[in-house]
Amino acid sequence: MFEKYLDKVSQVSLFQGIERDAILAMLNCLKPKVCSYKRSDYIVTGGDPYESVGIVLKGTATVSKENAAGNRIVMTLLKQGDIFGELVAFSSQMIWPATVQAHEACEVLFLPRGKIVGECDKMCSWHRILIQNFLKIISERAMMLNKKVEYLTIKSMRGKICTYLLEQYKKTGDKNIILPLNRNELSDFLNVSRPSMSREMRKMKDEGVIDFHLTEFEILDLEALKYMSDL
Numbered sequence: 001m002f003e004k005y006l007d008k009v010s011q012v013s014l015f016q017g018i019e020r021d022a023i024l025a026m027l028n029c030l031k032p033k034v035c036s037y038k039r040s041d042y043i044v045t046g047g048d049p050y051e052s053v054g055i056v057l058k059g060t061a062t063v064s065k066e067n068a069a070g071n072r073i074v075m076t077l078l079k080q081g082d083i084f085g086e087l088v089a090f091s092s093q094m095i096w097p098a099t100v101q102a103h104e105a106c107e108v109l110f111l112p113r114g115k116i117v118g119e120c121d122k123m124c125s126w127h128r129i130l131i132q133n134f135l136k137i138i139s140e141r142a143m144m145l146n147k148k149v150e151y152l153t154i155k156s157m158r159g160k161i162c163t164y165l166l167e168q169y170k171k172t173g174d175k176n177i178i179l180p181l182n183r184n185e186l187s188d189f190l191n192v193s194r195p196s197m198s199r200e201m202r203k204m205k206d207e208g209v210i211d212f213h214l215t216e217f218e219i220l221d222l223e224a225l226k227y228m229s230d231l
Contacts, residue, residue, distance in 0.1 A: 002027040005034065005109060008057045012081050014133050022126040029127075033110045037061075037102040044085075050094045052110035053085045059106025065098045076188060077103065086137055089113050151190055155231075157200050160190045162229035165210065165217060175219040182215060 002009075006024055009015060015023050033052070037043055043054065043061055061078045075098060078084055084100055116134060154160045164186070168177045179186065187194040204210050209225055211218045219225055 018126050030115050036107050039104050041102045043100040044096045046099045048096045050088050050096050055109045056082050057107040060103040062101050062103050063098050157192050159231045162225050177217045179215040
């Protein structure tokens with residue numbers, strides 16, 4: 001019954017390194033639930049009991065929380081193949097920490113948390129790879145959150161932008177950079193408003209520090225970028 005989802009599921013990072021036939025066998029073993037949602041439907045609500053890890057098979061969804069004033073803050077946009085709820089799987093607090101809502105019509109596959117973390121009778125070799133992938137995903141998410149905290153300590157918006165561009169440059173040593181995030185994702189990551197960030201980038205372009213088109217950036221003045229990263 002899970003054959004029709006195999007192409008999409010096999011591209012998810014959670015199943016990396018697992019053969020297609022084994023993925024199908026695992027799905028039949030894990031017995032996930034697939035649910036469809038209309039635009040604006042709530043997929044999970046913060047505070048609800050947590051039972052499963054979600055994978056977006058189709059469409060997009062937003063992850064949001066309410067602040068102390070009761071205002072809704074969108075934390076991220078989930079796209080096809082994205083996983084949510086992975087950070088709670090090994091926690092002692094089995095509740096959803098945030099609300100997930102369909103941004104457009106979407107389809108979500110829910111994998112039972114209990115069977116993923118090792119409470120499966122068979123525990124085949126492929127299942128062990130699944131758990132390793134799961135822990136890798138959690139580790140990478142934790143590293144990303146740790147990096148995001150570092151950006152919160154940078155006071156100026158220009159300092160945040162320059163630091164981010166320098167980090168991308170250091171990965172390859174190439175002044176021509178293709179950002180892994182689009183503008184909305186980058187503004188969320190840096191915890192700044194997109195319009196203000198775009199204005200600051202245009203100023204830096206006018207000053208001859210950088211040049212850019214969409215996600216393609218070129219560092220024109222590396223020393224100036226380094227200097228401004230400390231502002």
